[in-house]
Amino acid sequence: MQMWSSEETRNKAATLAPVARALAAGGPAVRVRVETDSDSGPADLQLDGTAYATAEEAGAALKAAWPAAGRPGTVRIAGVGRFVLTEAPQDKKAGRLGGRICLVTGAAQGFGEGIARELALAGGILVIADLNLPLAQAVARSLNDQYGAGTALAVGVDVGSELSVAEMVTETVLAFGGIDLLVSNAGVLRAGGLEDMTLDTFEFVTRINYTAFFLVTKYGSRPMKLQARFDPAYTADIVQVNSKSGLEGSNRNFAYAGGKFGGIGLVQSFAKELVTDRVKVNAVCPGNYYEGPLWSDPEKGLFVQYLRAGKVPGAQSVDDVYRFYIDKVPMKRGCSPRDVTRAILYCAEQAYETGQAIPVTGGQNMLK
Numbered sequence: 185m186q187m188w189s190s191e192e193t194r195n196k197a198a199t200l201a202p203v204a205r206a207l208a209a210g211g212p213a214v215r216v217r218v219e220t221d222s223d224s225g226p227a228d229l230q231l232d233g234t235a236y237a238t239a240e241e242a243g244a245a246l247k248a249a250w251p252a253a254g255r256p257g258t259v260r261i262a263g264v265g266r267f268v269l270t271e272a273p274q275d276k277k278a279g280r281l282g283g284r285i286c287l288v289t290g291a292a293q294g295f296g297e298g299i300a301r302e303l304a305l306a307g308g309i310l311v312i313a314d315l316n317l318p319l320a321q322a323v324a325r326s327l328n329d330q331y332g333a334g335t336a337l338a339v340g341v342d343v344g345s346e347l348s349v350a351e352m353v354t355e356t357v358l359a360f361g362g363i364d365l366l367v368s369n370a371g372v373l374r375a376g377g378l379e380d381m382t383l384d385t386f387e388f389v390t391r392i393n394y395t396a397f398f399l400v401t402k403y404g405s406r407p408m409k410l411q412a413r414f415d416p417a418y419t420a421d422i423v424q425v426n427s428k429s430g431l432e433g434s435n436r437n438f439a440y441a442g443g444k445f446g447g448i449g450l451v452q453s454f455a456k457e458l459v460t461d462r463v464k465v466n467a468v469c470p471g472n473y474y475e476g477p478l479w480s481d482p483e484k485g486l487f488v489q490y491l492r493a494g495k496v497p498g499a500q501s502v503d504d505v506y507r508f509y510i511d512k513v514p515m516k517r518g519c520s521p522r523d524v525t526r527a528i529l530y531c532a533e534q535a536y537e538t539g540q541a542i543p544v545t546g547g548q549n550m551l552k
């Protein structure tokens with residue numbers, strides 16, 4: 185008989201939850217919540233999880249025990265936990281995302297928050313993952329108020345830390361049973377030319393904008409692959425929020441642009457690796473979100489910074505700096521979270537495309 189530590193139990197539960205979700209065969213609207221501390225009491229289906237050395241073996245046993253017709257409401261796997269299966273409410277099922285579980289990193293503010301709000305409007309269940317947990321909780325609360333309890337969950341994460349990313353995925357899977365759409369959005373910008381940029385700053389920007397996308401994909405694709413293995417109809421999506429600076433170099437901003445260019449290399453490579461698991465991987469490359477906090481924050485925003493630094497010749501006010509940048513965009517406005525979300529939804533809905541990087545720049549960047 186196997187004895188599992190509490191961490192092992194959580195890991196096994198996180199492996200078995202997508203399997204249960206796959207076997208439930210109800211599509212993205214099915215959710216599985218795991219209570220790892222409650223593996224006693226009645227359940228519709230029971231299995232002795234301690235009899236299996238690996239979670240994969242337990243998954244195969246779960247498949248063999250699964251009823252041919254109907255879906256159990258609760259599954260008890262001794263030594264692992266109690267799995268509670270529910271369906272998303274009708275209004276979510278009727279939405280474009282049909283109750284899909286969407287995890288957005290960096291979703292406490294800026295593009296990430298806006299994308300999360302648009303995905304919730306489209307019928308998604310949202311995980312608001314961010315370094316700033318109190319702000320992430322405020323966003324999740326407001327989505328639950330607007331679209332009903334259970335719409336959103338806040339999770340604290342540092343996407344630059346492997347342990348933290350692994351825990352983010354475990355927490356998500358124990359709460360909902362899987363991840364159907366993973367939006368890797370968290371990012372940082374530290375501009376600077378060759379003479380100003382320090383190695384520390386360069387490595388920090390690279391870690392959050394480039395390395396973190398590897399970590400988020402490594403751990404985030406696991407429940408997707410498992411669910412796809414047990415459900416032949418299942419597909420999932422990973423979308424990186426890249427940038428127009430991933431398509432064209434950016435003067436005195438090479439740490440950012442280099443990481444974003446690299447992100448497209450990762451997107452193409454992950455797309456090739458994960459295609460056999462029916463996980464698509466794409467990038468969206470937004471133009472500047474001039475109305476968002478990164479640019480418009482009255483104290484730390486880029487408009488104020490560029491005015492103070494004299495980056496725009498002759499500019500006397502924030503408005504002059506704004507004009508200078510808006511004039512570079514053929515459509516004469518900044519990119520909005522709705523613009524970006526439309527491209528993300530395209531990636532998720534388009535069944536015959538992977539490894540792409542889609543510009544969303546009002547005509548500022550055009551594909552060659």
Ligand SMILES: NC(=O)c1ccc[n+]([C@@H]2O[C@H](COP(=O)([O-])OP(=O)(O)OC[C@H]3O[C@@H](n4cnc5c(N)ncnc54)[C@H](O)[C@@H]3O)[C@@H](O)[C@H]2O)c1
Nearest residue numbers: 290292293294295314315342343369370371427472473478
């Ligand atoms: N704002 C723009 O004009 C613009 C343009 C193109 C692309 N982008 C990209 O969009 C994404 C979001 O940018 P934004 O402008 O909304 O940024 P923002 O600074 O407004 O928000 C970023 C969010 O990410 C979180 N975050 C930062 N580091 C983190 C970490 N280590 N772990 C977890 N969360 C972390 C922050 O707490 C914040 O909530 C980035 O990838 C950025 O490169 C932004």
